[in-house]
Amino acid sequence: xxxxxxxxxxxxxxxxxxxxxxxxxxxxxxxxxxxxxxxxxxxxxxxxxxxxxxxxxxxxxxxxxxxxxxxxxxxxxxxxxxxxxxxxxxxxxxxxxxxxxxxxxxxxxxxxxxxxxxxxxxxxxxxxxxxxxxxxxxxxxxxxxxxxxxxxxxxxxxxxxxxxxxxxxxxxxxxxxxxxxxxxxxxxxxxxxxxxxxxxxxxxxxxxxxxxxxxxxxxxxxxxxxxxxxxxxxxxxxxxxxxx
Amino acid sequence: xxxxxxxxxxxxxxxxxxxxxxxxxxxxxxxxxxxxxxxxxxxxxxxxxxxxxxxxxxxxxxxxxxxxxxxxxxxxxxxxxxxxxxxxxxxxxxxxxxxxxxxxxxxxxxxxxxxxxxxxxxxxxxxxxxxxxxxxxxxxxxxxxxxxxxxxxxxxxxxxxxxxxxxxxxxxxxxxxxxxxxxxxxxxxxxxxxxxxxxxxxxxxxxxxxxxxxxxxxxxxxxxxxxxxxxxxxxxxxxxxxxxxxxxxxxxxxxxxxxxxxxxxxxxxxxxxxxxxxxxxxxxxxxxxxxxxxxxxxxxxxxxxxxxxxxxxxxxxxxxxxxxxxxxxxxxxxxxxxxxxxxxxxxxxxxxxxxxxxxxxxxxxxxxxxxxxxxxxxxxxxxxxxxxxxxxxxxxxxxxxxxxxxxxxxxxxxxxxxxxxxxxxxxxxxxxxxxxxxxxxxxxxxxxxxxxxxxxxxxxxxxx
Numbered sequence: 001x002x003x004x005x006x007x008x009x010x011x012x013x014x015x016x017x018x019x020x021x022x023x024x025x026x027x028x029x030x031x032x033x034x035x036x037x038x039x040x041x042x043x044x045x046x047x048x049x050x051x052x053x054x055x056x057x058x059x060x061x062x063x064x065x066x067x068x069x070x071x072x073x074x075x076x077x078x079x080x081x082x083x084x085x086x087x088x089x090x091x092x093x094x095x096x097x098x099x100x101x102x103x104x105x106x107x108x109x110x111x112x113x114x115x116x117x118x119x120x121x122x123x124x125x126x127x128x129x130x131x132x133x134x135x136x137x138x139x140x141x142x143x144x145x146x147x148x149x150x151x152x153x154x155x156x157x158x159x160x161x162x163x164x165x166x167x168x169x170x171x172x173x174x175x176x177x178x179x180x181x182x183x184x185x186x187x188x189x190x191x192x193x194x195x196x197x198x199x200x201x202x203x204x205x206x207x208x209x210x211x212x213x214x215x216x217x218x219x220x221x222x223x224x225x226x227x228x229x230x231x232x233x234x235x236x237x238x239x240x241x242x243x244x
Numbered sequence: 245x246x247x248x249x250x251x252x253x254x255x256x257x258x259x260x261x262x263x264x265x266x267x268x269x270x271x272x273x274x275x276x277x278x279x280x281x282x283x284x285x286x287x288x289x290x291x292x293x294x295x296x297x298x299x300x301x302x303x304x305x306x307x308x309x310x311x312x313x314x315x316x317x318x319x320x321x322x323x324x325x326x327x328x329x330x331x332x333x334x335x336x337x338x339x340x341x342x343x344x345x346x347x348x349x350x351x352x353x354x355x356x357x358x359x360x361x362x363x364x365x366x367x368x369x370x371x372x373x374x375x376x377x378x379x380x381x382x383x384x385x386x387x388x389x390x391x392x393x394x395x396x397x398x399x400x401x402x403x404x405x406x407x408x409x410x411x412x413x414x415x416x417x418x419x420x421x422x423x424x425x426x427x428x429x430x431x432x433x434x435x436x437x438x439x440x441x442x443x444x445x446x447x448x449x450x451x452x453x454x455x456x457x458x459x460x461x462x463x464x465x466x467x468x469x470x471x472x473x474x475x476x477x478x479x480x481x482x483x484x485x486x487x488x489x490x491x492x493x494x495x496x497x498x499x500x501x502x503x504x505x506x507x508x509x510x511x512x513x514x515x516x517x518x519x520x521x522x523x524x525x526x527x528x529x530x531x532x533x534x535x536x537x538x539x540x541x542x543x544x545x546x547x548x549x550x551x552x553x554x555x556x557x558x559x560x561x562x563x564x565x566x567x568x569x570x571x572x573x574x575x576x577x578x579x580x581x582x583x584x585x586x587x588x589x590x591x592x593x594x595x596x597x598x599x600x601x602x603x604x605x606x607x608x609x610x611x612x613x614x615x616x617x618x619x620x621x622x623x624x625x626x627x628x629x630x631x632x633x634x635x636x637x638x639x640x641x642x643x644x645x646x647x648x649x650x651x652x653x654x655x656x657x658x659x660x661x662x663x664x665x666x667x668x669x670x671x672x673x674x675x676x677x678x679x680x681x682x683x684x685x686x687x688x689x690x691x692x693x694x695x696x697x698x699x700x701x702x703x704x705x706x707x708x
Contacts, residue, residue: 048664051656072663073672081664088661092679101675102665137679154665 001026001193002047002162007058009039009046009218016042018218019058024162027190029207032197033232034215040197041085043215044164048072048082062162077106079161083151083168090138095150096120098138099157106158123156127183144171152183163187165196169203177202201229214240275299278422285391285425288398298411298421305415311601312539312568317485317513380438386431387442390458393429400431404460408491408519408547416487416515420456424489427457430471434464434495441470441503441689459490463498465523472689473504484511484538492520494528496550505533505692506542507699510566514540524550524579531687532559534571535699543601545574548582548610555584560684562700563596563628572602572633577613577640586617589681593624593704599631600649606640616646622680623653624673624704674704 002024009017016039024030034040046053047060049072060067067075090098099120104111121131127149139147148168155163165184169177177200185206188194196203204226212228213220214237221240222228278299282292307314380387386397394401411421432438463469473490486508494500500520508514514537520528530544546555557573575584590598600621606613621630632649654676662672677700678685685693 048660050660071669072660073666073668076664076666084661084664088655088658090658090661090676090679092682093675098662098665098667098675101671102662102667105666105668105671137682158665 001028001063002195003059003061004043004047005059005061007043007046007060008056009042010054010056011042011052015056016053016218017046020218020220022195022213022220024193024195025210026193028210029188029194029196031204031209031212031226031229032195032215032220033199033212033229033237034197035237038215039218040215041166042218044082044166044195044197047164048075048080073105076160077108079106081155081158081160081163083148083155083163083165085166085168085170087139087147087151089140089142091140093138094135095138095153096134099154102154103157106160120153120157123153126186127153127156128179129153145173145176148172148180149176149183152180152187155187156183159187159192161192163192163194165194165198165203167197167199169198169200174202178205181206201233204229216240273299273302273419273422281423281425286395288394290402291394294406295422298406298418301411302415302418302422305412305418307415308541311541312570312597312599314513314515314539314541316539379440380442383436383438384433385436385438386429388429390424390427390429390460393460397429397431400462401429401460404462404491404493405458406489406491408493408521409489409517413517417489417517420458420487420489420517424456424458426455427488428459428461428471428473430461430463430469432461432463432467432469432498435466436464437468438470441472441501443472455486455488457488459488461491461500461502462493463495463500463526465496465498467495468499470501470503472692473502484513486512486514486516486537488516490516490518490544492518492528494520494522494526494553496524497526498523499527499529501529501531503531503687503689503692505535505688505696506540507533507536508540509536510538512537514542516540516542518542518544520544520546520555522546522548522550522553522555525552526550527554527556529556530558530573531684532557532571533684533688533692533696534559534561534569535696537569538567540567540569540571542571543574543603545576546584547576547578548584548613549578551579551581553579553582557584557586557588558684558687559586559588560681560696561588561590561598561600563590563592563598565594565596567596568599569597570599570601572600572619574603575605575615577604577606577610577615577643579610581612582610583614584616586615586619587683588619589684590619590621590630591624591677591680591700592621592628592630595627597629597631599629599633601633601635603635603637604645605637606643606645608639610640611642612644613640613642614644618648620649620680621651622677623651624677670704674701677704 004020004022007017007020020043032040042053055068062078062080100111100116120134124131129149139150142150151168168180181203209226212224212226214222214228275296278295282295406421409417411418430442459473461471492500492502506514522528528546532544534540534542548555555575559571561569561571563569573586586602588600590600592598598621600619602617604615617634619632619634621632623630630651632651634647634649636645638645654673658676659672662675663669678697685696688696
């Protein structure tokens with residue numbers, strides 16, 4: 001589904017990604033582990049074409065199509081979704097309006113207002129988001145945890161093919177991580193894929209992880225199975241720095 | 245982001261005192277012309293005297309020395325602005341394409357378009373208009389044009405006319421006093437709740453309306469009114485000076501909501517004066533949108549004259565290419581326990597300049613005054629300008645004054661966030677701009693909110 005080959009990326013004249021190779025198949029869940037500042041978030045943003053980053057080498061293919069020439073919204077419409085590490089606050093646009101507009105954009109069909117409203121409220125209930133948040137402005141005045149649950153709400157509404165979750169669990173208490181984890185489990189099936197950046201095995205509890213990657217200094221230095229996650233939990237990243 | 249407060253700018257208060265220094269002869273505007281206007285309008289003799297006195301004042305006062313540059317206005321040729329019948333084009337083909345296109349895209353029917361542009365036949369709203377009239381008359385409400393009011397309710401007009409905005413206030417108030425024509429008159433008797441909003445929309449083509457129109461609204465004690473003035477589609481006039489005047493008298497315990505969208509054509513100098521006198525425990529609510537015109541200077545003023553009087557001001561200004569819109573609000577706290585809220589959004593793009601200018605004055609007679617000012621500005625590109633000039637002049641004790649100002653640009657991270665949800669770049673930007681004005685838009689009458697959204701979309705197209 002996603003095929004990244006030897007990807008090099010610069011921002012502000014500094015090389016951040018230094019030859020990333022990653023192949024995520026249909027139905028797979030991949031986990032990326034790595035210390036802060038290693039370039040994990042950059043990779044997520046580059047997959048969606050953030051204008052701040054310049055690709056200096058390599059390729060990104062999604063379902064066989066070269067993504068690099070496409071604009072961000074075109075990539076989103078192809079079925080790529082990013083759960084942001086720090087979701088933006090957008091005053092004056094309600095959660096419901098934005099999500100309906102987005103749903104219309106990604107599906108290319110007109111969305112019925114009342115039916116959408118019902119579905120949205122049902123999903124919000126599952127994520128334990130109180131219904132009045134539908135008419136609140138996007139992330140404005142939301143707590144950190146509310147913003148993250150709101151990202152998962154968007155994931156479930158937009159139902160993409162590939163979900164990129166950038167530390168969706170960070171800053172959440174145990175109960176909130178559980179809600180998020182169940183939300184991702186609800187989303188995932190054999191036809192879609194996830195890349196999950198995390199420092200914490202908790203979010204993976206309900207998820208069948210296929211591959212895990214250790215990310216250091218702008219590169220994947222080691223790939224393996226789900227067992228890598230517990231290895232990192234126990235020993236940290238230091239052993240992998242030696243390996244790289 | 246930046247936010248700053250300028251030193252107190254006396255000019256906002258001192259306009260009425262700073263005259264007599266520069267005498268400019270305005271060759272054009274003569275007593276003869278004023279007499280001619282007065283005769284044609286069949287004024288009572290006191291109104292002729294009023295006009296002539298205003299003319300004298302007009303000749304003595306110089307142009308304001310602050311605010312946007314209005315030197316393009318050739319005051320020596322003022323007569324060309326004032327002369328009757330000069331202002332309407334008589335041929336639809338002379339109306340600029342930019343305005344015709346806007347009408348088309350706003351979906352305004354053909355008959356109405358011509359009427360709104362100031363050409364052609366009467367806007368066909370007579371039926372609607374008369375049915376409203378019947379209901380109002382039953383309540384004892386008077387809603388008519390100023391000329392009719394001057395005949396049928398002469399005593400009321402004489403008691404109030406230009407007492408709140410006296411001609412000596414500033415040059416354009418004096419000009420207005422001399423040459424005013426058209427406008428609306430509303431009188432709501434004590435205790436009457438006018439449940440339907442009154443819209444001056446219906447009388448756009450009333451004789452002489454449009455350039456120096458006078459709006460006089462009196463809401464007697466305990467009464468309630470929502471008045472909607474103007475029209476959100478641009479009106480095209482050949483001449484380019486608009487110096488209207490609005491006087492609102494809100495008596496004890498009364499409520500008046502005054503909503504307006506001003507969308508003059510892009511050749512217009514809009515120098516409008518609006519003021520409300522708010523008595524004990526009364527409330528005035530201003531909802532004000534400024535979109536069109538070449539230059540605007542517009543600062544609706546609330547004089548909180550009675551104890552516990554309140555004012556709410558909600559405004560949005562959108563300055564595009566070639567526009568310099570200087571707008572805001574004035575509040576004078578002149579009695580104890582008075583309170584006011586000012587909440588504005590300004591947008592500038594394509595080299596347009598938008599200035600927020602406000603003055604809050606708390607007099608010695610106004611202990612425990614409360615005022616909160618929130619003004620936010622959004623610049624859509626690097627060529628555009630935005631300034632914020634909130635002035636506070638606090639003489640009273642125990643005043644509670646809050647002020648928040650923000651000037652910023654569209655957040656590129658917010659655009660990316662929306663695009664990451666599949667929303668196109670232009671739609672993402674338009675959504676952010678609409679979101680920015682949303683707190684104001686929701687205060688507007690629905691049809692105006694819809695048209696404001698359409699206008700914002702039109703304004704943003706081509707830009708994005």
